[in-house]
Amino acid sequence: MPVPKTILAIFSGAIAVAAGIWIGQNVNLLPIEASENAPVYDELFRVLFSIGTVLFVGILGLVVFSLIKFRRKSGDSEDGIPLEGNLSLEIFWTAVPAVVILFVGIYSYDIYDRMGGMNPLAHGASHDHQAIATQERVWGGIGSGSISDKADSTISPLPIEVTAMQFAFLFHYPEGDIISGELHVPTGRRVNMRMESKDVIHAFWVPEFRLKQDVIPGQPTILSFTPTKPGRYPIICAELCGPYHGGMRSTVVVEKPSEYEDWFNKNSKIPVLET
Amino acid sequence: MIFANPSSPEKTSERLQPTGWLRYFSFSLDHKVIGLQYLICGFIFYLIGGSLASAIRVELTSPISDFMARDVYNQVLTLHGTIMIFLWIVPVVNGAFGNYLIPFYVGARDMAFPRLNAVAFWLIPPAGLMLISSYFITGAAESGWTAYPPLSITTPATGQIIWIISVLLLGGSSIFGGINFIATILKLRQPGLKLMQLPMYCWAMLGTSILVVLSTPVLAGTLILLSFDIVAHTGFFNPSMGGNVIVYQHLFWFYSHPAVYIMVLPAFGLVSEILPVHCRKPLFGYTTMVYSIMAIVGLGLVVWAHHMFTSGTPPWMRLFFTIATSFIAVPTGIKFFNWVATLWGGKISLNSAVLFSCGFIINFVLGGITGVALAQVPFDVHVHDTYFVVAHFHYIVYGGSVFVIFSSIYHWYPKFTGRMLNENIGRLHFVLTFIGFNLCFAPQHWLGLNGMPRRVAEYDPQFTFVNQLSSAGALLMALSTLPFLWNVINSAMNGPIAGDNPWRALTPEWLTSSPPPVENWEGKAPLVNEPYGYGRSTKNPKSPNDGERDTK
Numbered sequence A: 001m002p003v004p005k006t007i008l009a010i011f012s013g014a015i016a017v018a019a020g021i022w023i024g025q026n027v028n029l030l031p032i033e034a035s036e037n038a039p040v041y042d043e044l045f046r047v048l049f050s051i052g053t054v055l056f057v058g059i060l061g062l063v064v065f066s067l068i069k070f071r072r073k074s075g076d077s078e079d080g081i082p083l084e085g086n087l088s089l090e091i092f093w094t095a096v097p098a099v100v101i102l103f104v105g106i107y108s109y110d111i112y113d114r115m116g117g118m119n120p121l122a123h124g125a126s127h128d129h130q131a132i133a134t135q136e137r138v139w140g141g142i143g144s145g146s147i148s149d150k151a152d153s154t155i156s157p158l159p160i161e162v163t164a165m166q167f168a169f170l171f172h173y174p175e176g177d178i179i180s181g182e183l184h185v186p187t188g189r190r191v192n193m194r195m196e197s198k199d200v201i202h203a204f205w206v207p208e209f210r211l212k213q214d215v216i217p218g219q220p221t222i223l224s225f226t227p228t229k230p231g232r233y234p235i236i237c238a239e240l241c242g243p244y245h246g247g248m249r250s251t252v253v254v255e256k257p258s259e260y261e262d263w264f265n266k267n268s269k270i271p272v273l274e275t
Numbered sequence B: 001m002i003f004a005n006p007s008s009p010e011k012t013s014e015r016l017q018p019t020g021w022l023r024y025f026s027f028s029l030d031h032k033v034i035g036l037q038y039l040i041c042g043f044i045f046y047l048i049g050g051s052l053a054s055a056i057r058v059e060l061t062s063p064i065s066d067f068m069a070r071d072v073y074n075q076v077l078t079l080h081g082t083i084m085i086f087l088w089i090v091p092v093v094n095g096a097f098g099n100y101l102i103p104f105y106v107g108a109r110d111m112a113f114p115r116l117n118a119v120a121f122w123l124i125p126p127a128g129l130m131l132i133s134s135y136f137i138t139g140a141a142e143s144g145w146t147a148y149p150p151l152s153i154t155t156p157a158t159g160q161i162i163w164i165i166s167v168l169l170l171g172g173s174s175i176f177g178g179i180n181f182i183a184t185i186l187k188l189r190q191p192g193l194k195l196m197q198l199p200m201y202c203w204a205m206l207g208t209s210i211l212v213v214l215s216t217p218v219l220a221g222t223l224i225l226l227s228f229d230i231v232a233h234t235g236f237f238n239p240s241m242g243g244n245v246i247v248y249q250h251l252f253w254f255y256s257h258p259a260v261y262i263m264v265l266p267a268f269g270l271v272s273e274i275l276p277v278h279c280r281k282p283l284f285g286y287t288t289m290v291y292s293i294m295a296i297v298g299l300g301l302v303v304w305a306h307h308m309f310t311s312g313t314p315p316w317m318r319l320f321f322t323i324a325t326s327f328i329a330v331p332t333g334i335k336f337f338n339w340v341a342t343l344w345g346g347k348i349s350l351n352s353a354v355l356f357s358c359g360f361i362i363n364f365v366l367g368g369i370t371g372v373a374l375a376q377v378p379f380d381v382h383v384h385d386t387y388f389v390v391a392h393f394h395y396i397v398y399g400g401s402v403f404v405i406f407s408s409i410y411h412w413y414p415k416f417t418g419r420m421l422n423e424n425i426g427r428l429h430f431v432l433t434f435i436g437f438n439l440c441f442a443p444q445h446w447l448g449l450n451g452m453p454r455r456v457a458e459y460d461p462q463f464t465f466v467n468q469l470s471s472a473g474a475l476l477m478a479l480s481t482l483p484f485l486w487n488v489i490n491s492a493m494n495g496p497i498a499g500d501n502p503w504r505a506l507t508p509e510w511l512t513s514s515p516p517p518v519e520n521w522e523g524k525a526p527l528v529n530e531p532y533g534y535g536r537s538t539k540n541p542k543s544p545n546d547g548e549r550d551t552k
Helices: A005-026 A037-069 A087-114 A127-134 A146-154 A257-267 B021-025 B031-059 B070-106 B114-122 B124-137 B157-187 B200-231 B245-279 B286-300 B304-308 B315-327 B329-343 B352-375 B377-383 B387-417 B423-449 B461-494 B547-551
Strands: A158-165 A168-173 A178-180 A183-186 A191-197 A202-206 A211-215 A221-225 A231-237 A249-255
Touching (some): A158 A183, A183 A257, B021 B031, B031 B070, B070 B157, B070 B200, B070 B387, B304 B315, B315 B329, B329 B352
Antiparallel strands (some): A202 A231
């Protein structure tokens, strides 16, 4: 006895959805998570990856199925069914993507807000950060906000001034007047960076932090993040900046607070006042 | 000015132009000659742009910069992008097929402004040659096809200025074409042919031409200001003179995002012509297809800043452009579901045209899904300017537009030449292209997510294997052009005679000889009110538009 077509259709649809969700949740395409920002990003990625896989597998299946099932048999010169449209079907497949898009939009807004993207200038607990914000033509990057607000009350954010030039990054620590080619940051403390370029547009990107912000000449930009996992990660320039663009890389060294203190005290040009 | 019109039967343009193969090298006013000029000229530039792409993939087989000098690499990637966009896809999906098909579809004997049409084409070869020759003079532009200042101001000026002049000429050509298409579609329609009876490609070209006419002048103005900054040392975009580099990005993307729709909307239209013929079914949901094209045109003009999410844009702007961009997926999705519904229940001939069209659907859906993801600000800040984006837009412009160009060549070649292509070689071409394309670009998604930025000649050694995989795919794509080239050249001379209408199609270009005579029809132009009337009259499937059916 043949299985009814509707049941087959629902069954294959359910398999596509299940496969999509499984792939989305279990196939990891991303590097390790090394900032407070990263797990939030990966949550969004897994949801988008699941939805995308379901849609792609669904359409791929429909196209391949149609090509096999409805292929013309040799010698058949008849036309297909003269079906010109079906209003309820068309409303259905206008509504479904609209609902999916609406969900994705609201969800990614929520993620964006959790990353602190919606209000990067007001959330800065440091006066330093607010001072930057009031300057003319300073625009914030993502990740400058609310995730670590609790921590802010106990530990003040670490201010760092970043200068990009062809083809290097320089990191200036105003607290200790340190200038370094490598970025050293402690875990668990928010870093507030103010970035400016000397020549052309560059971009500061750490894949493990899931953060990127262009570094622009004549217009400072700010970026905040809280590192969580000790290790050495690449800092990559992501904006074409000249012949050696591919070689414009640096390293961010995320250390435990005690190791960072050692590094800081060793390099600081200002004697430590707090005892 | 010659104003071709179906009601003026005297052969106006015939005596003005040479006949035989020589006319393809002349300032011909025949829209069909101009269409093929666009197509062949575009394809030659495609081969050049493709060679540059191969050079890029060869460089990237190793993590160090060893195949070419670093500045040459930047010149190669700039030329590759510029050639593929401005000299291959835009002129071919608009100029080539638009010129060839639109007069047939509206029942006219030529375009509204034949002389402007010829001027629009003849701007392209000198602009293209100038662009390529800049490499041999002082070196080509090396700031990418986006030419962001201040990099474009500080790199060698000669190459950058030649690049600007070339793009201005190509933009001018595009605007002339756009005006001509709008005039032809709206003003040269046969009496009795309603707008909502036009083949879908007319709607796609109407929408595209509106985008061209509205946005290309903005690019032209921007590039002129940029050239002032380079030559006359003004400070519009130069921060050391108080200029603002972000303003350039806004102006540039105001054109260059609609440019994506200028490349894909005509492709949508072409697929809508090809699928019904080979599925023997009417196009599903004509009316919603028309509305979704117009929705894409409207939305396409207000999404540009999603290219600038990491540039330093205020939060409200990021939010607005995320929402606008995401919603383009709705009208686009409608079109894809409608094509699948067109396939459903048809009698599909699995020929090369259908295979390339279905390849387009599959590739473009993937490119669309990654597009919606990229529209989300928090997603984009990680993958912006990485190989994820490279993969995404190649799925749109190659997996989308270029697959459709091949599909269209297989479909209309019998009309262009009067001869059939070899289907087996065509299927081989499809298989090689489809596998090569996906092998080349699918792994690049992973590269981008894991830390490989775009436009680099050197990269982290951990990415070596995946890059070599991608380069192998590129090699397969390059090889796939060989059977295609042999097929089109050999079939032009030795292919079986096609006859007027080998596909038993209903659109008007098939209701005349192959190739068609100079003014398209020997006698009166046929009135086609039902371009997709398949399955209506099984007794006489060839011409449901003849006789009494025309009276309504």
